[in-house]
């Protein structure tokens with residue numbers, strides 16, 4: 001996968017050089033490039049914003065620098081894939097890259113969307129600032145991209161960079177080879193519509209608090225049953241909204257008896 005991020009604060013994305021995502025980049029499992037939007041300005045002040053039509057507080061990001069930046073990265077993944085694949089028709093005819101525009105007015109980012117986006121050849125993230133990006137950029141971009149305005153949650157940030165850090169980590173960790181043990185992706189929160197069960201490690205007794213005895217029993221059937229019950233208990237307690245969505249049809253006979 002190829003990821004491009006466009007921002008006026010490229011240094012904000014430096015954490016993507018660390019830990020799992022950083023190692024995936026070093027190992028060639030993920031190609032990620034960060035671009036400074038100001039590179040695509042033409043005036044001596046490298047202007048990226050201006051006053052909003054219709055009045056109102058704050059500034060709006062100018063359209064032309066964004067169009068220049070997005071044109072320069074569009075298809076970069078497929079183009080490089082095609083050169084690497086030496087004329088592979090799939091790379092040459094690949095589908096449009098996905099342009100993700102972090103926005104409080106976007107669809108909610110969740111694990112299902114992370115899995116969906118992890119299947120794409122190229123993701124481009126447009127990090128807005130100020131009061132946002134001129135809306136005509138979003139409309140124009142539909143010619144070159146599949147455009148997805150996406151929100152991290154129902155609260156307001158000052159720009160898209162924090163959201164991109166979270167989304168790139170959530171998506172990147174799903175790519176083959178990025179996490180050491182792929183099985184660890186199976187039992188984590190939201191992977192099956194429920195919250196994850198509690199985990200414990202040594203010592204078995206700590207400050208007069210003991211690990212649940214079933215986990216020391218060696219009875220793997222009982223352990224699995226206890227963990228599943230804890231998933232349902234936690235989800236009902238903390239995220240009843242998820243339980244309401246949980247597809248009861250997917251309940252196994254064992255689940256029904258928890």
Ligand SMILES: N#Cc1c(-c2ccc3cc[nH]c3c2)n[nH]c1N
Pocket residue numbers: 101102103104127128129130131132150151152153154155156157158159160163
């Ligand atoms: N994603 C997301 C966001 C944002 C966000 C995203 C971009 C800009 C550009 C200016 N202000 C922004 C806020 N706020 N809250 C979220 N969940």
